[in-house]
Amino acid sequence: MKKSIVLFFTLLLLVACSKEVSKTNLHLTGNIKGLKKGTLYIQRIANSRLVALDTIKIDGNSSFETDIDLKSPEMLYLFLDRGVTNSMDNNILFFAEPGTMNIDTNLDSYISSAKITGSKNQEKYEEYLKINTRFRDENLDMIQQKFLALKSSNTKAVDSLSARQDNNTKRRYLFATNFAINNKEYEVAPYIALSDIYDINIKYLDTIQKSMSPKVAQSLYGKKLTEYIAKIKKQQ
Structure with a gap:
């Protein structure tokens, strides 16, 4: 009986997790060449201010990936905080839409070098x-x-x-x-x-x-x- 209850709750957990995963419809990948340490924030505008959708820590590996739930195609921001006082924190504007998108850039020219693919918008x-x-x-x-x-x-x-x-x-x-x-x-x-x-x-x-x-x-x-x-x- 005990095993049945454990199995039942395990199945419930798996179903709940699968439902949670299914909510994400944008798979975003990218690489910031030259970035060894820092934090990326994926942001959207809500009530006239930028709100973080996701936070990605960069520590040694300059590649990143995340999954986001988009209700509709929307302009988002990829904000880079390099974690040093003399850095220029920058925002890459990108028109996100469901599917798979990729953003490649480098640390020296974060905004101007950005190559964004996977979105028709x-x-x-x-x-x-x-x-x-x-x-x-x-x-x-x-x-x-x-x-x-x-x-x-x-x-x-x-x-x-x-x-x-x-x-x-x-x-x-x-x-x-x-x-x-x-x-x-x-x-x-x-x-x-x-x-x-x-x-x-x-x-x-x-x-x-x-x-x-x-x-x-x-x-x-x-x-x-x-x-x-x-x-x-x-x-x-």
Whole structure:
């Protein structure tokens, strides 16, 4: 009888463990070349702050792996704490989605060297960033030119640069809108709308929201975009 009870509870424990394992749908692996000791934190934004989903200790082996439960594709952060006072703690932004993903980078250029694979949303986001970065670089260049023009009291140049900045912003917003609409099958579309062009004319956000596929509309960012648009309309 005693053996039967032990066996019964053992089976219950195994079932409970198997259910717990089945909750994880993202297997994340990676390597940080040159890292001998430190701590990795996988984080998400919750209530306007970063919250740790998992903590991984690195001690001698620079490779890592973990399993995460994702309710929906989501932008996560791989935060590195090197454990020394003069270090630069960094965050790698990556668009996580169910499946198997890998992040390879090195200690010296933690963010810029990061190679992220296994996520279609990540691929789309990187494609978006390549063009979007050009707009941002152009704007920074114009800011510098404008500063010099103001310093020399060149009013004509200041006015010209201000007009060019406005045009650059319009082009950037239009690009982001078109990119989101053209990639309506991916969760990156509502994410871009919420993170980069949240202050654009409501009609453009409306167009993005209405173009989303049913699957994306029910995702984390799809629902947030719908809620955000409803909130803006209510305030108008």
